[in-house]
Amino acid sequence: MVSAVSQSDLNRLIAELAGLEIITDVAQVSKLSQDYYTYSPLLQDALADKRGDIVVKVTSEAEVLRVAKACVNHRVPLTVRGAGTGNYGQCVPLAGGVILDVSGMQQVKWVKPGIACVEPGAKLAAIDKQTRESGWEIRMAPSTYRKATIGGFIGGGSGGIGSITYGQLRDRGNLLALRVVTMEAEPQVVELRGDDVYKVAHAWGTNGIITELEIPLAPAYAWAEAIVAFNDFMTSARFGQALGNSDGILKKMVCICADPLPTYFAALKSSIPAGSHVALVLVAECSLEPFAELVKEFGGEVCYQKLAQEASKGITLVEYSWNHTTLHARSVDPTLTYLQTLFPDDPELKVLEHLYDHYGDEVMMHLEFIRVGGSVRPVGLQVVRYTTGDRLQEIMDYHESVNAYIFNPHTYILEEGGRKTVDIQHLRFKERVDPLGLLNPGKMKAWLERRS
Amino acid sequence: MVSAVSQSDLNRLIAELAGLEIITDVAQVSKLSQDYYTYSPLLQDALADKRGDIVVKVTSEAEVLRVAKACVNHRVPLTVRGAGTGNYGQCVPLAGGVILDVSGMQQVKWVKPGIACVEPGAKLAAIDKQTRESGWEIRMAPSTYRKATIGGFIGGGSGGIGSITYGQLRDRGNLLALRVVTMEAEPQVVELRGDDVYKVAHAWGTNGIITELEIPLAPAYAWAEAIVAFNDFMTSARFGQALGNSDGILKKMVCICADPLPTYFAALKSSIPAGSHVALVLVAECSLEPFAELVKEFGGEVCYQKLAQEASKGITLVEYSWNHTTLHARSVDPTLTYLQTLFPDDPELKVLEHLYDHYGDEVMMHLEFIRVGGSVRPVGLQVVRYTTGDRLQEIMDYHESVNAYIFNPHTYILEEGGRKTVDIQHLRFKERVDPLGLLNPGKMKAWLERRS
Numbered sequence: 001m002v003s004a005v006s007q008s009d010l011n012r013l014i015a016e017l018a019g020l021e022i023i024t025d026v027a028q029v030s031k032l033s034q035d036y037y038t039y040s041p042l043l044q045d046a047l048a049d050k051r052g053d054i055v056v057k058v059t060s061e062a063e064v065l066r067v068a069k070a071c072v073n074h075r076v077p078l079t080v081r082g083a084g085t086g087n088y089g090q091c092v093p094l095a096g097g098v099i100l101d102v103s104g105m106q107q108v109k110w111v112k113p114g115i116a117c118v119e120p121g122a123k124l125a126a127i128d129k130q131t132r133e134s135g136w137e138i139r140m141a142p143s144t145y146r147k148a149t150i151g152g153f154i155g156g157g158s159g160g161i162g163s164i165t166y167g168q169l170r171d172r173g174n175l176l177a178l179r180v181v182t183m184e185a186e187p188q189v190v191e192l193r194g195d196d197v198y199k200v201a202h203a204w205g206t207n208g209i210i211t212e213l214e215i216p217l218a219p220a221y222a223w224a225e226a227i228v229a230f231n232d233f234m235t236s237a238r239f240g241q242a243l244g245n246s247d248g249i250l251k252k253m254v255c256i257c258a259d260p261l262p263t264y265f266a267a268l269k270s271s272i273p274a275g276s277h278v279a280l281v282l283v284a285e286c287s288l289e290p291f292a293e294l295v296k297e298f299g300g301e302v303c304y305q306k307l308a309q310e311a312s313k314g315i316t317l318v319e320y321s322w323n324h325t326t327l328h329a330r331s332v333d334p335t336l337t338y339l340q341t342l343f344p345d346d347p348e349l350k351v352l353e354h355l356y357d358h359y360g361d362e363v364m365m366h367l368e369f370i371r372v373g374g375s376v377r378p379v380g381l382q383v384v385r386y387t388t389g390d391r392l393q394e395i396m397d398y399h400e401s402v403n404a405y406i407f408n409p410h411t412y413i414l415e416e417g418g419r420k421t422v423d424i425q426h427l428r429f430k431e432r433v434d435p436l437g438l439l440n441p442g443k444m445k446a447w448l449e450r451r452s
Numbered sequence: 453m454v455s456a457v458s459q460s461d462l463n464r465l466i467a468e469l470a471g472l473e474i475i476t477d478v479a480q481v482s483k484l485s486q487d488y489y490t491y492s493p494l495l496q497d498a499l500a501d502k503r504g505d506i507v508v509k510v511t512s513e514a515e516v517l518r519v520a521k522a523c524v525n526h527r528v529p530l531t532v533r534g535a536g537t538g539n540y541g542q543c544v545p546l547a548g549g550v551i552l553d554v555s556g557m558q559q560v561k562w563v564k565p566g567i568a569c570v571e572p573g574a575k576l577a578a579i580d581k582q583t584r585e586s587g588w589e590i591r592m593a594p595s596t597y598r599k600a601t602i603g604g605f606i607g608g609g610s611g612g613i614g615s616i617t618y619g620q621l622r623d624r625g626n627l628l629a630l631r632v633v634t635m636e637a638e639p640q641v642v643e644l645r646g647d648d649v650y651k652v653a654h655a656w657g658t659n660g661i662i663t664e665l666e667i668p669l670a671p672a673y674a675w676a677e678a679i680v681a682f683n684d685f686m687t688s689a690r691f692g693q694a695l696g697n698s699d700g701i702l703k704k705m706v707c708i709c710a711d712p713l714p715t716y717f718a719a720l721k722s723s724i725p726a727g728s729h730v731a732l733v734l735v736a737e738c739s740l741e742p743f744a745e746l747v748k749e750f751g752g753e754v755c756y757q758k759l760a761q762e763a764s765k766g767i768t769l770v771e772y773s774w775n776h777t778t779l780h781a782r783s784v785d786p787t788l789t790y791l792q793t794l795f796p797d798d799p800e801l802k803v804l805e806h807l808y809d810h811y812g813d814e815v816m817m818h819l820e821f822i823r824v825g826g827s828v829r830p831v832g833l834q835v836v837r838y839t840t841g842d843r844l845q846e847i848m849d850y851h852e853s854v855n856a857y858i859f860n861p862h863t864y865i866l867e868e869g870g871r872k873t874v875d876i877q878h879l880r881f882k883e884r885v886d887p888l889g890l891l892n893p894g895k896m897k898a899w900l901e902r903r904s
Contacts, residue, residue, distance in 0.1 A: 247625075
């Protein structure tokens, strides 16, 4: 797609933004137009040629207001970018225009017991570094924790490490307040609190530019890391479910990888017995003894364990979980792709077992246990041996036919990736704050269909 | 029942314990032989005349060893007592002998992040006072929190305030280690860790004298208190379930009381609209905004709210929850008694609704939501308008017939109150550490039947 923005409009816009840091170099702009959608062969085809016209780097809400106003003036699309660690093209501009790079807005404005106020470009690891000084940490994070920004995570993520205790970002209480800049002729700052935060959360920057967030914090336990090896996959999965259900054992991550996934983990595989199915876990040090009893009950073998102090240096298991599992597999075999699956509420894991048996090595089972509405369930981020787009679709269709719900990671349309329903409050809020449809155009189906 | 101990044995025992604090005054010994079994008209009949012969107050493990040895020497029964706040006669001696009062062993030996080591006579509130200095508190407590001892809670309790997050005492991780003194000819100190702690936990002091405990701690959030009023009971119950399932909202207590129970709450009732069904809750201050949204969703009215600082003075809602609900009702009408019920895993609360409709005012519904094996469920501590023992039994039988499992609070037999099965590891451990059956005799059915 060619940019929809004329050079003359662009020149006027650049002039209007004098004093801000603007990148026009084509190579740099191209690089900053991309994210990690490359996991998906379908998205590779769809997004490889998409780029913005310029990148504007902002460091304050006042600067965001200036850029918003200029973009509205000149009818230039604006796509917000954090660290660009998303996997669905959330921050890839479909219609050119301005890439608004907010990674320079990285202040932690304040930390109170259980709450922090941060700017959207603050990296998750950097927030933790500051909040841990007073004994707190963020409740949940993606595996891109070191690089990813909080704004990007709230705008385009759903949960992650920590979700085994606190559920998902969309659960009430996991996001307390937001400030957003609107794309009105005279851009405004709107503060959203309570349920109103969901007008903007997980809307991929289509309906407001986040400039500040209040997020809840969790107690910063000393998290020990362990790998537990099992002889058969279903025992490892049942162990994961049981650990999730163990209310007295504090944990932050319960990741299950079927053989042969561990063979892709270069830095870990020497610790893992060949042919094993493994659980990668983060458990509070004060829960290690009861954890060991649970391992014993399931006949597992702890083949790797580090206390928190040691785990904080070098390799962390966090970087082998969630979407990083696929990253490591793809670094060995770039033809691999993946699925995202919510298994049904099925305590005996029968649907999981059926799918594991059904696909064998074609769909390598990777589970993350999380809380969903008060119960522990596995989410699948299965690594798939890709052949064709049709076969991939067939696999996803079959999953849905057995009630394993697919969160399709092979689409750049907001509503097609998640719950597959139009979020009417996203749409209504967009009508109010972005009446010209300039924010991240082409991503929100509800908006596109409204205008057609 | 007359004491089984002869005066001459008793005299020799007293002589052997020279230097320890011994109470022989009949009135005082009688008082220290009782607990709060008076909630049950059946237990009143069964236990009113039960008393020990003497009380020995100990302040150290070394003193416990001396008493144990002397009791074994003279074949004198020994019943351990903490604060005597139990409700099932756990510490009422059935065969006379020594009441071992451990309330003088009240040290908090050390506090680490997430773990404390305490003596059994330490009061729960006193432990919290010390651990909160470093940001921690005990994970769960009964409503007798101010008076109850940790040894008594571990020996005779099952869960309480905090169980909505951490499950019950019997869940792995909620008790880390125990030291117990045995009743062998040469009493030993045995340390139990991991799953071995369940050899002694919840055995009512029948198979070892607890002298030290390692307990896990929870982060000490600033707990706000609120009462939410509802027009109909089932909405209040569904609100409780939804709050329990809200993984992003941190809570410590979710107690639901059907009308007319709130009318028994003298100090609170002026705050509660007449005819209301109420939720009494403890919610972390950092979760108050999302909590308010949940209240709104269910059409509730927050009729009472205190921030943590204010709640720490004067009345606390904790003292209207769990067994204290019954206490307040009985302080108005001493003919009332109660049930203890685990409702089935029934997310729509149909069994609850049926029982609420079925009994009306005869069984006034009081629920505490807790985690059971990873899921949130209500436990009932219904307040019953007592008529006869037969009718009470009929009510309990009917509950069980609809899969509402009764933890019978009208028995002083260990196995009949709880899971109604013999705990073989309790029995095996008793055979080893109390071969003469001197510890709290008459309570463990498995032991009685083994000897008959």
